[in-house]
Amino acid sequence: xxxxxxxxxxxxxxxxxxxxxxxxxxxxxxxxxxxxxxxxxxxxxxxxxxxxxxxxxxxxxxxxxxxxxxxxxxxxxxxxxxxxxxxxxxxxxxxxxxxxxxxxxxxxxxxxxxxxxxxxxxxxxxxxxxxxxxxxxxxxxxxxxxxxxxxxxxxxxxxxxxxxxxxxxxxxxxxxxxxxxxxxxxxxxxxxxxxxxxxxxxxxxxxxxxxxxxxxxxxxxxxxxxxxxxxxxxxxxxxxxxxxxxxxxxxxxxxxxxxxxxxxxxxxxxxxxxxxxxxxxxxxxxxxxxxxxxxxxxxxxxxxxxxxxxxxxxxxxxxxxxxxxxxxxxxxxxxxxxxxx
Amino acid sequence: xxxxxxxxxxxxxxxxxxxxxxxxxxxxxxxxxxxxxxxxxxxxxxxxxxxxxxxxxxxxxxxxxxxxxxxxxxxxxxxxxxxxxxxxxxxxxxxxxxxxxxxxxxxxxxxxxxxxxxxxxxxxxxxxxxxxxxxxxxxxxxxxxxxxxxxxxxxxxxxxxxxxxxxxxxxxxxxxxxxxxxxxxxxxxxxxxxxxxx
Numbered sequence: 001x002x003x004x005x006x007x008x009x010x011x012x013x014x015x016x017x018x019x020x021x022x023x024x025x026x027x028x029x030x031x032x033x034x035x036x037x038x039x040x041x042x043x044x045x046x047x048x049x050x051x052x053x054x055x056x057x058x059x060x061x062x063x064x065x066x067x068x069x070x071x072x073x074x075x076x077x078x079x080x081x082x083x084x085x086x087x088x089x090x091x092x093x094x095x096x097x098x099x100x101x102x103x104x105x106x107x108x109x110x111x112x113x114x115x116x117x118x119x120x121x122x123x124x125x126x127x128x129x130x131x132x133x134x135x136x137x138x139x140x141x142x143x144x145x146x147x148x149x150x151x152x153x154x155x156x157x158x159x160x161x162x163x164x165x166x167x168x169x170x171x172x173x174x175x176x177x178x179x180x181x182x183x184x185x186x187x188x189x190x191x192x193x194x195x196x197x198x199x200x201x202x203x204x205x206x207x208x209x210x211x212x213x214x215x216x217x218x219x220x221x222x223x224x225x226x227x228x229x230x231x232x233x234x235x236x237x238x239x240x241x242x243x244x245x246x247x248x249x250x251x252x253x254x255x256x257x258x259x260x261x262x263x264x265x266x267x268x269x270x271x272x273x274x275x276x277x278x279x280x281x282x283x284x285x286x287x288x289x290x291x292x293x294x295x296x297x298x299x300x301x302x303x304x305x306x307x308x309x310x311x312x313x314x315x316x317x318x319x320x321x322x323x324x325x326x327x328x329x330x331x332x333x334x335x336x337x338x339x340x341x
Numbered sequence: 342x343x344x345x346x347x348x349x350x351x352x353x354x355x356x357x358x359x360x361x362x363x364x365x366x367x368x369x370x371x372x373x374x375x376x377x378x379x380x381x382x383x384x385x386x387x388x389x390x391x392x393x394x395x396x397x398x399x400x401x402x403x404x405x406x407x408x409x410x411x412x413x414x415x416x417x418x419x420x421x422x423x424x425x426x427x428x429x430x431x432x433x434x435x436x437x438x439x440x441x442x443x444x445x446x447x448x449x450x451x452x453x454x455x456x457x458x459x460x461x462x463x464x465x466x467x468x469x470x471x472x473x474x475x476x477x478x479x480x481x482x483x484x485x486x487x488x489x490x491x492x493x494x495x496x497x498x499x500x501x502x503x504x505x506x507x508x509x510x511x512x513x514x515x516x517x518x519x520x521x522x523x524x525x526x527x528x529x530x531x532x533x534x535x536x537x538x539x
Contacts, residue, residue, distance in 0.1 A: 123532030129432050140450070142531055143429040147451030149533075150422040154345075154379045 024133055025095070025112040028102070029056050033071040041131040042112060048125050049088035060084040063094060074108060082110060091124070093117055114138075119145055176246045178224060179231035187245035187253050188306065194255065195304045201257045202265045202297050205313040206272070208250035209290040209325040222282040226289055233275045237268065253313075269293045269328035277326060292320040293328035300331065342388045343455045346478075347377040349420070350388070353413045354395055362398060369394035382454060388478060404483040404504065411487020415495060426451070427492060428529045433521050434498035438462050438470055438489075460485070461511075468518040473511040482512030489516060497526025 016037055019026060024041035033056040038046070046052070051059050062068040064083040068076055077099040084095045097112035114121040118138045121127065132138045174186035182190070194201050208230065215223040227250065234244045234252060243255040256268065273293065279286035294317025296309055312331040320329040355363040367375060370390040377383065396403050415424050426447075430440030440447075441460040448457045458477035464470055472489075474482045486502050493500040499520040505513040 119532070123530075126530065126532070128531060139429060139531070143426060143447065144450060146422065146425060146429075146533060150426070151380075151452060153422075158378060158380060 022133060023111045024131060025097075025114075027056070027059075027110050027112065029074075029108045029110075031071075031106060031108075033057060033074065035059070036107065041127070044127075044131065045086070045093075045121075045125055049086055049091045051086070051088055057087075059087055060095075061087055077108065077110075084110075084112065093121055093124070118142070179227055179246045181231050181234070181252075182243055182245040184245060184247040184253075187243055187247060187255065190243045191255055191306050191309075194257070194298075195306060198304075199257060200298045201255055202295060203309050203313050204254040204256065204265075204269060204328075205294045205310070205317045206252040206254065206291050207317060207321065208276070209292055209321075211250040211289050214287045214289060218282060218285055218287060222285070222287055225282045226280050226287050229280045230276055230289075230291075234272065237272050237275065265295055265297065266328060266330065269295060273326060273328060290326040292317055292325050294318065294320055294331065295328060296331040342383050342385045343452070344377050344381040344383055345379045345452065345455055347383055347388055347391065348379040349414060350391060350410060351377050352417070352419065353410045354391075356417065356419065357409070357413060358399065362395075365398045366391060366394045369398055392478070392480075403480050407478075407480045407483035408487035408490075411484040411489075412491045414484075414488055415491035424495065425529070425533070427488075428495065429531075434493055434496040434500070435518060435521060437492060437496065438472075438516065438518075439464070441472070470516040470518070472514040472516060473508065474514065476510050476512075480512075482507075482514050485512075485514050489514070493518075494524075495527045495529075497522055497524040499523035 014022075019037065020039050024039040025045075026037070026039045027035060027042055028037035030036050035054050035056065046059060053059055056074075057070065061084065062077070062082065063085050065076060065080055068074065078101055080099055082097050082099050084097070086093050086095070093114065094117065095112040096115045097110050099108055099110045101107065102109045113136070118141060122138075122142060129139055171185075174182060174189070176183040191203075208226070211223065211226065214226055227246070230252070231244070231246065234254065238244055238254065238256060241257050243253075245253045245255075247253050256265065273291055277288075277290040279288050281287075294313045294315065296312040296316060298304055298309075300312075301308070316329045316331040320327050323329065351363065354366060370387070370393070372387070372390075392403065392406070395401075396406055399406070414420055415427065427437070430437040430443075439462060441462050444460055445457045448455045456477070458481050459475035461473040461475075462470055463473070472485065474485050478484070482504050486504050489500070489502055493502075498518060501517040501519065503515050505515055507513065
């Protein structure tokens, strides 16, 4: 083994030690493929792999360029980008590098690196900063990988916090986003407030008739337009102290105060039915829906609880639908019989 | 100020002195939120308001509190990622000191909006160093003292540290490295240990 390597063009001489520090993963071969010099980091890697041979092809398989499996073909590597696989089971690393001749064509010098596999290689071979050339950005790459993981962890935690905050906000929301009306939660809050204050009020459950046909024939955009228009109609028909809520797809609930006298609630309901039954224009197409309404009143009960009120209003609504739609029915004891049967 | 800095100070206060203290700080500083978010940017005054409020509530000198903060940044198990990122600075404590010149650039690599104060390290020979810390937080030099003390422990180095006040805009910290290998220090592998993170 010669102790000094000579570059062909300039005759620049470097000690093996200097070459090892500049290129800790180089390997130099004579023309027969015998290893004449090997960088300290590559030596360490080969030792970890249990590779102790002195012949290039005992240590590596040439992955790229393809078809190079013997010394005879080694000149094909000159000046080429090279990919080598370690010839050791359980150490599945591909080294990449460049091959050049030296000493006036009397040897081959390959400078290698782990490439993108450096993160796994550092773990696998327990490499330290001292195993990399000072100019190598491997350490910076490891640093970035860890910095990225730390930032991603922060982002993940932030997203979890945002998600749970969003869920809380949704639970606390009182508005139905499609129609702008109060939602079920808002309606229930207001209803229990009225019950607690022993106010007298009228509760109406309202369902659109033929809404499904609008959705099916004109599409969901038309359906949404109908729901928004109906919401506007309902808001026009009630007073500020009243509540109108959308509680499901095409289901609405109205809580109206001070309608006790005479037949006022039926009048309001009939007015709503008439207004909703007028064709609603959607992009030049008339959407024809109607509505059915079931009514009950706080005055009917000695003890008020919202569950019973809703059940009775629903019962009346069911009867109204059965009686031919487009009408309002007041809950009455004879309707109640059907429920208790 | 980057939220990561504010969040670190919040974690320091809350983990070291408890949730109640943190709530007192929030109230005293008149924040309209309970927590800093690590990835948002906050007005610089809020950082100062937080530090001032903590000093008032705990009746501690600003320099002492900031030095504890610096130590916490390296030693808290919750900030192990930060300790590791700092250890990437070099194989020995002196290597690490020299790497502090690059700290703001390294921070920018990780998070382009994260501005850390410029640190200038002057090697004065035979283990003596002079470190100049550009203004970012008033008293940042004390954070540096706490952080270097903890990093010296981490590397196993025996080190004397002193905050010498200010020189123009810069805070001055002097470092005397007596022994680079005083103890074995704390283990550091380049590869992240395999297992559940945090």
